[in-house]
Amino acid sequence: MKWLLKLFDAMRPMFDEKKGVFRLFTPIFETAENIFFYPADRTKAFPHVRDPLDLKRYMGTVIVAMFPCVAAAVYYFGPRVLAMILMSYVVGGIVEVSFAIIRKGEIHEGFFVTGMIFPLVLPPSTPLWVVGVGIFFGTFFGKEVFGGTGRNIFNPALVGRIFVTIAFPTIMTSGWDAPGAWRGVADAVATATPMALFKTQHVLTPWFDLLIGNTAGSIGETFHLGIILGGIYLIYAKVCDWRIPAFYLGSVVLFSALGSSVPALEAKVAPPLFQLLGGGLLFGAMFMATDPVTSPSTKVGKWLFGVFCGLLTVLIRSFSGYVEGVMFSIVIMNAFAPLIDHVVLAVKYKEARTG
Amino acid sequence: MKTVRAGSKSNGGIHPAYCKQLAADKPVVALPLPALLAVSMAQHLGAPASPTVKKGDKVLRGQLIGEPAGFISAAVHAPTSGEVKAVDGVVTASGRVAPAVTIVPDGEDQLDPACRPPADLQALDAKQLIGMVADAGIVGMGGAGFPTHVKLSPPPNKTIDTLIVNGAECEPYLTADYRLMVESADAIKNGIEIIRKILGARSLRVAIEDNKPAAIKAMEKVMARLEGDVELVVLETEYPQGAEKQQIFSVTGREVPSGGLPMDVGVLVENVGTAAAIWEAVSNGMPLMDRITTVTGTSLKNPSNLKVRIGTPFSDLLSHCGGMPPDSCKLICGGPMMGLALGSQATAVSKTTSGLLLLSKKESVAFTSSACISCGRCVEACPMNLMPNELSQCLEAEDYESAESYDVLDCMECGCCAFVCPARRPLVQHMRSGKAEVAARVRERREKAEKAK
Numbered sequence: 001m002k003w004l005l006k007l008f009d010a011m012r013p014m015f016d017e018k019k020g021v022f023r024l025f026t027p028i029f030e031t032a033e034n035i036f037f038y039p040a041d042r043t044k045a046f047p048h049v050r051d052p053l054d055l056k057r058y059m060g061t062v063i064v065a066m067f068p069c070v071a072a073a074v075y076y077f078g079p080r081v082l083a084m085i086l087m088s089y090v091v092g093g094i095v096e097v098s099f100a101i102i103r104k105g106e107i108h109e110g111f112f113v114t115g116m117i118f119p120l121v122l123p124p125s126t127p128l129w130v131v132g133v134g135i136f137f138g139t140f141f142g143k144e145v146f147g148g149t150g151r152n153i154f155n156p157a158l159v160g161r162i163f164v165t166i167a168f169p170t171i172m173t174s175g176w177d178a179p180g181a182w183r184g185v186a187d188a189v190a191t192a193t194p195m196a197l198f199k200t201q202h203v204l205t206p207w208f209d210l211l212i213g214n215t216a217g218s219i220g221e222t223f224h225l226g227i228i229l230g231g232i233y234l235i236y237a238k239v240c241d242w243r244i245p246a247f248y249l250g251s252v253v254l255f256s257a258l259g260s261s262v263p264a265l266e267a268k269v270a271p272p273l274f275q276l277l278g279g280g281l282l283f284g285a286m287f288m289a290t291d292p293v294t295s296p297s298t299k300v301g302k303w304l305f306g307v308f309c310g311l312l313t314v315l316i317r318s319f320s321g322y323v324e325g326v327m328f329s330i331v332i333m334n335a336f337a338p339l340i341d342h343v344v345l346a347v348k349y350k351e352a353r354t355g
Numbered sequence: 356m357k358t359v360r361a362g363s364k365s366n367g368g369i370h371p372a373y374c375k376q377l378a379a380d381k382p383v384v385a386l387p388l389p390a391l392l393a394v395s396m397a398q399h400l401g402a403p404a405s406p407t408v409k410k411g412d413k414v415l416r417g418q419l420i421g422e423p424a425g426f427i428s429a430a431v432h433a434p435t436s437g438e439v440k441a442v443d444g445v446v447t448a449s450g451r452v453a454p455a456v457t458i459v460p461d462g463e464d465q466l467d468p469a470c471r472p473p474a475d476l477q478a479l480d481a482k483q484l485i486g487m488v489a490d491a492g493i494v495g496m497g498g499a500g501f502p503t504h505v506k507l508s509p510p511p512n513k514t515i516d517t518l519i520v521n522g523a524e525c526e527p528y529l530t531a532d533y534r535l536m537v538e539s540a541d542a543i544k545n546g547i548e549i550i551r552k553i554l555g556a557r558s559l560r561v562a563i564e565d566n567k568p569a570a571i572k573a574m575e576k577v578m579a580r581l582e583g584d585v586e587l588v589v590l591e592t593e594y595p596q597g598a599e600k601q602q603i604f605s606v607t608g609r610e611v612p613s614g615g616l617p618m619d620v621g622v623l624v625e626n627v628g629t630a631a632a633i634w635e636a637v638s639n640g641m642p643l644m645d646r647i648t649t650v651t652g653t654s655l656k657n658p659s660n661l662k663v664r665i666g667t668p669f670s671d672l673l674s675h676c677g678g679m680p681p682d683s684c685k686l687i688c689g690g691p692m693m694g695l696a697l698g699s700q701a702t703a704v705s706k707t708t709s710g711l712l713l714l715s716k717k718e719s720v721a722f723t724s725s726a727c728i729s730c731g732r733c734v735e736a737c738p739m740n741l742m743p744n745e746l747s748q749c750l751e752a753e754d755y756e757s758a759e760s761y762d763v764l765d766c767m768e769c770g771c772c773a774f775v776c777p778a779r780r781p782l783v784q785h786m787r788s789g790k791a792e793v794a795a796r797v798r799e800r801r802e803k804a805e806k807a808k
Contacts, residue, residue, distance in 0.1 A: 034723075038721035038723070041721065041722035042684055042685065042716070042719045042720065042721065042722055043719065043720045043721070043722045043779075043781075044696055044722075045696065045781065045783070045784055046687075046691070046692065046693055046694055046695065046696070046770055046773075046783065047691060047692045047693070047770035047773050047774050047783065048685060048687055048691040048692075048694065048696065048712075048714060048719060048720065049371055049372070049527065049691040049692070049718075049720065049774070050720045050773070050774055050775075050776075050779065051369070051371075051774055051775045051776075051777075053775070053777050054723075054777050054778075054779055055725060055728070055777045055778055055779075057777070058728075058730070058777040106723075106725065108725065108726075110728070147726070148726065149725070149726060149728065150725065150726025150727055150728045150729070150778070151726055238732070241731060292728045292729050292730035292731065293728045293729055295729075296729075297729040297730070297731040297734060297742075297744055297745075298731070298734070298742070299731075299734070302731075341745075345742065345745065345761070349760055349761065349762075
């Protein structure tokens with residue numbers, strides 16, 4: 001790696017922020033250097049030692065946790081999945097880099113997670129140009145206009161997903177590839193998702209198929225076993241807080257158990273286990289609701305956020321025209337996250353003052 | 356006397372790499388007399404002492420060279436005999452300029468005849484003992500440097516029922532207190548008894564983290580003879596168990612109120628080094644002239660625990676330990692969590708210098724800072740139950756009103772939040788500037804209210 005370090009050192013003057021020939025592209029140089037090394041400057045003030053978990057590793061851990069889902073997606077839906085991920089990274093990367101150059105700031109690590117999550121929540125047959133349009137919209141309007149990673153209100157991947165759902169309804173709901181269809185091992189080329197099967201025909205897919213991902217669905221959401229493993233890894237690595245997924249899933253179980261036990265609602269509300277494994281719930285609860293930027297940062301706020309996400313998910317899934325409710329409920333709760341934190345803090349500090 | 360495990364532990368806290376093995380087994384050695392000593396008049400909290408000598412004066416070891424200037428201040432003594440070369444401003448470790456007396460040692464190390472043991476140690480009463488502590492210029496040696504005689508004289512309306520002796524040494528790398536407990540447990544125990552006599556405190560607790568079994572054993576042995584309600588409390592190893600409020604909670608379960616002092620809950624905390632210094636002052640009449648300092652770092656050739664005279668330049672300590680390796684990046688006075696990066700090796704050892712740490716470029720943290728991603732890790736880590744993320748964003752926006760309502764003044768700058776922050780935000784620096792601004796506003800408000808009366 002020495003030669004690389006030397007190369008960076010040699011190129012540094014050219015990318016100097018004030019005097020360099022290529023000063024316009026300083027952010028790209030810095031990011032490239034950050035991928036391999038750390039910046040040359042050192043902190044001057046205490047604490048002089050830090051936890052090795054910085055943003056780079058933080059985001060890296062999330063991506064590693066999604067690997068099982070990606071691998072399963074390639075197995076079930078074919079190498080086309082990789083082309084979609086690549087498309088997402090290229091278009092999202094161009095937006096991110098352009099903004100970094102305009103802002104004369106750095107390229108935020110958060111983009112690496114958004115660029116990965118977005119294709120994973122799309123149907124396997126989504127045309128590549130739709131992937132490009134979606135990630136462009138999500139990164140541009142979901143994140144950059146707010147000021148970049150850390151300042152955005154809504155999860156950028158979900159903003160992109162909702163945009164393409166509403167803008168291209170026919171493309172997004174027409175065909176769901178059957179798992180293995182690309183290798184010719186499935187009976188049919190296209191089929192319905194488990195949630196749709198329940199909603200339209202009241203058919204419950206066997207739970208084992210749901211667990212190993214042998215169903216139709218968005219690219220990354222079907223292999224539930226992998227999502228569970230990835231989620232455990234994230235919680236164990238203390239990258240995501242256990243409260244949001246625990247309260248989110250818990251509240252879905254609670255409300256769906258309540259709903260499905262009422263005879264009048266039995267046909268509308270799916271039973272708890274099916275709710276957990278039937279759609280994008282686990283993926284959403286583990287990888288999207290836990291996005292630190294768009295979820296509350298107080299402990300009480302986190303469980304409130306989880307509970308309301310769960311309630312909304314069950315309501316939308318059961319009583320709306322949409323089959324799936326995870327993305328809408330998370331985005332709706334994203335909007336409330338700052339308010340939740342505000343209320344929690346106001347209560348906490350008022351208690352401290354008066355009591 | 357009995358040994359117990361701490362019953363409670365405050366929230367938050369972190370587990371950095373302790374790196375104490377570098378110097379833990381190195382017995383304390385005395386550093387040879389340096390060629391020059393720069394004794395600062397500002398080694399304690401409060402007003403700097405005012406120099407009592409001038410250029411050209413001859414001084415003896417233990418002679419008073421700075422007298423306390425105010426209620427919260429402490430005396431300063433010459434660490435060796437020699438000639439005063441200069442009395443002028445010198446940069447301290449914290450970066451401010453304070454008067455200092457520079458002494459060229461004559462090599463005789465002649466003791467001031469005034470420094471002698473008392474005629475009858477047992478006959479001394481609390482008031483006389485406090486006087487001796489004040490005359491010896493003893494300050495809190497754990498780091499803050501609060502004048503000990505002031506701490507030992509609580510106002511009459513406060514009763515202290517529990518004395519906690521702090522041997523936690525939770526800062527990574529440092530082993531000065533550890534070596535002191537292993538090697539000089541007797542001096543600590545005797546010092547503790549003096550403090551008990553001064554305070555009349557009913558209970559005594561000695562608190563040590565469980566990563567120091569040898570220190571626990573040594574202290575157990577000497578404390579076995581102590582009578583009354585005496586306990587050695589073994590704390591779970593965690594930073595900052597040595598912080599005053601956290602330790603009081605761990606040991607007694609009592610919570611010091613926001614803005615309050617330990618004496619508000621009937622507790623007084625003294626560092627083990629302070630206890631040993633008190634014994635030295637009372638039994639031998641020796642003022643505080645030297646201390647144990649850990650000189651350490653993974654790149655350092657020979658990490659050591661040194662007994663050094665106050666005023667010794669850091670360069671002397673480093674050359675004794677094998678000099679500064681070429682890849683050195685940072686020289687830190689104190690530990691890595693709360694220590695101060697030094698601008699010069701010429702800075703001198705003070706009464707509160709518990710360590711000198713050398714970090715190589717590889718070990719020191721890259722200077723990057725990005726927007727808060729609200730991950731909440733700082734909230735989990737804060738031992739004071741604050742919200743560093745909210746606070747730092749308030750302070751960046753100069754919203755001091757909100758910062759005050761979120762209790763910014765409770766922050767003790769332990770650095771746990773910045774340690775865990777993945778965005779590498781300078782949280783402690785935000786807090787420090789915010790605390791200064793909020794404290795100024797509170798003061799202004801109080802003055803206004805008083806005027807209105």
